[in-house]
Amino acid sequence: MxxxxxxxxxxxxxxxxxxxxxxxxxxxxxxxxxxxxxxxxxxxxxxxxxxxxxxxxxxxxxxxxxxxxxxxxxxxxxxxxxxxxxxxxxxxxxxxxxxxxxxxxxxxxxxxxxxxxxxxxxxxxxxxxxxxxxxxxxxxxxxxxxxxxxxxxTERGGVDELILLLDRTRSALQLRNPDPVRILAHLNSCRHALMVFALDLQRRVASGTAAELIEAGRQHDHSSFTRQVAELNQLVTARFAGRYELEEAGTALIEAEQFYRSQVRSAIGKVLAQGGAGLNFDVLTPAEYETAALTASVDQLAEVGTSLIFDAPSTYVDPEALIEAIEQYQPRSRTRVRPPESVAPPDDPDPLAAVEVADEAARRHRRLGLEALLAGEREVDLTPHMQVSWDTAVQIVVDALALDADPREPFVLDLAEWLMVDSAAPVTYLHPARLIRTDLVIPESGFTSGDAEELGENRDR
Known part of the structure; x- marks a missing residue:
């Protein structure tokens, strides 16, 4: 232009x-x-x-x-x-x-x-x-x-002016040398505004419709009033301690805010009561419904539909599918026929027997390995064999512990409590171990047959 x-x-x-x-x-x-x-x-x-x-x-x-x-x-x-x-x-x-x-x-x-x-x-x-x-x-x-x-x-119903009054009062209190007369006038103005809004809400709760209360609740959606009034009262007490007219004005402002807040809650309670009884979905705005759908839990969303009445949708049947279903329909027999008894094939293996065979094979494998280390002797020092590698050490200890715990096997594992450390060896640290076979009685120095029999008896116990 x-x-x-x-x-x-x-x-x-x-x-x-x-x-x-x-x-x-x-x-x-x-x-x-x-x-x-x-x-x-x-x-x-x-x-x-x-x-x-x-x-x-x-x-x-x-x-x-x-x-x-x-x-x-x-x-x-x-x-x-x-x-x-x-x-x-x-x-x-x-x-x-x-x-x-x-x-x-x-x-x-x-x-x-x-x-x-x-x-x-x-x-x-x-x-x-x-x-x-x-x-x-x-x-x-x-x-x-x-x-x-x-x-x-029209959007806020004048509530923004009350917020402006509270902000102006806070700014006046935060000056280096606040004027008591000006502060008292601001506190009284805030109290007067709160009482006007509270009385208007009280009138709406008593005689207003649900639509008027819904709009009033949106206009008065300021949850920070209580905090702002409490902060103003603290500032008045801190800056004007002993000035009774200012302290009384701060106390009266708190009482007015409490009365105002009670009327806001009464309006919300009446809206929820009427809206819930009449299933009125205008209680919340589209933005509030969208927020609830994104943030509320499944149980909270399911609770909304507990009081709703709705008809189940009708089942759609295609004509061609209906004709095909009629042609393929066969009346169900009223006579109950016993199903044929299943017969296991003759070569079906027993799972428990397979487990027992596998366990016996593992036990035999462990015994053969340890007997190879004994080389026909009654006992053997397992420490040199365990120092070959970590895998070998773990395998020897596991096999020896398994046979020692098996009451059918005549093997006893003796693990020393002290720890042997060798930083140059493949296995840097381990406990010395001895494997003793109790079913062989071979006299040796430092170990008698009575000791072997005692070991066997203690293990059987």
Whole structure:
């Protein structure tokens, strides 16, 4: 759009501002966001009532607030036009109307012109230069704040102003030399605002509908109020100890916050009670349902459907499949026929016998290996054989322990308690071991047949 004025011509002879269709194949299709859905949940009547209460301190008569919410939104669209336009010397009414047309505003031309004249007379649009009939305007910053506040007050119901009061009070308390009079005024303002919100919630709980309570609960979704009020009270106590009027104001603020919080909980409880009894799925927003689906457990999600009533879907049967099933159907016999007795094949091996054969083979293999180490002697020192390698040492110890534990085998394993360490050997450390065979009586020095028989008796015990 250029800086020169662009003449406006109605489309098809009508006086409405319309949007020309974009025939570009790659044109972006705007989708409705979750925030738009939340805005639409607020009824027009409730929105107008909020605006009337918001503008009442500034209005001269009861008809000062517009009846059409779209006219209020028109001021916000004008802000967007000024921000996106390339001109830095103001815009004319013709350029503003052209910008509204590109934004898709469908209002009669007479309504648009009357609204622009009203914004000019009220000072929302100011002349760019102090000249008569110069025809180019800019937005006064105060008008910007009013347009944004009108949108914000419908979303939050004025709760943001209470947050601003709490922040201003905290900032005033954190100054190096806070003014007691100013702090007392801030504390009283916060208490007054909390009581106004609490009394409004109490009225809604007593006489409001579930839809009103749902919207009120979303507006008052500030769980940090309790923490902020407690911090303010601590700051007052720390900075003004002994100033009873400030301490009493801090205590009264805490009591007001507790009363406010109790009304918030009462509103939520009534919404949950009515919504649960009536199976109202409007209690939560689409974003809250999406969050629950992603974060809640399976048991919590299953609990939602315990009270739902629904019909089971009908079974779909293809005609061709039905005909095929009828042709292949055979009546079931009512006589029970005993199944044939299974006969094991003659060469079926016994699994227990196979285990016993394998165990006997393993025991015989161990015995032959240890007898080879004994070489016909009654005992042998296993330590040199175990020093060959770790695998050999493990195999010898395992075989000797297995035969020592078997009561059918005449072998005794004697492991010394002391540890032998040799860093140069393949097996760096081990306990010396001896293998003794108790069924052979061969007299040797230091070991008698009585000792061998005693060893055998002790093992049998």
């Amino acid at each position: 250029q800086d020169s004025e662009v003449p406006f011509e109605p489309v098809d002879g009508s006086d409405d501002l319309t949007v020309e269709p974009d025939h570009d194949a790659g044109a972006h299709i705007e989708q409705l966001s979750l925030m738009d859905v939340q805005h639409e949940q607020l009824a027009v009547a409730e929105r107008l009532a909020t605006w009337r209460a918001f503008a009442a301190p500034l209005a001269a008569n009861a008809g000062a607030v517009v009846e059409d919410p779209e006219l209020v939104q028109l001021a916000v669209h004008i802000l967007a036009i000024f921000a996106d336009h390339q001109s830095r010397s103001g815009l004319s009414f013709a350029q503003l109307k052209e910008g509204l047309r590109h934004l898709g505003i469908r209002r009669p031309l007479a309504v648009i012109e009357a609204r622009l004249e009203h914004l000019h007379r009220m000072g929302f649009l100011e002349p760019y230069l102090p000249k008569l009939h110069q025809g180019r305007y800019v937005v006064r910053p105060a008008g910007l704040a009013g347009a944004l506040a009108a949108a914000r007050v």
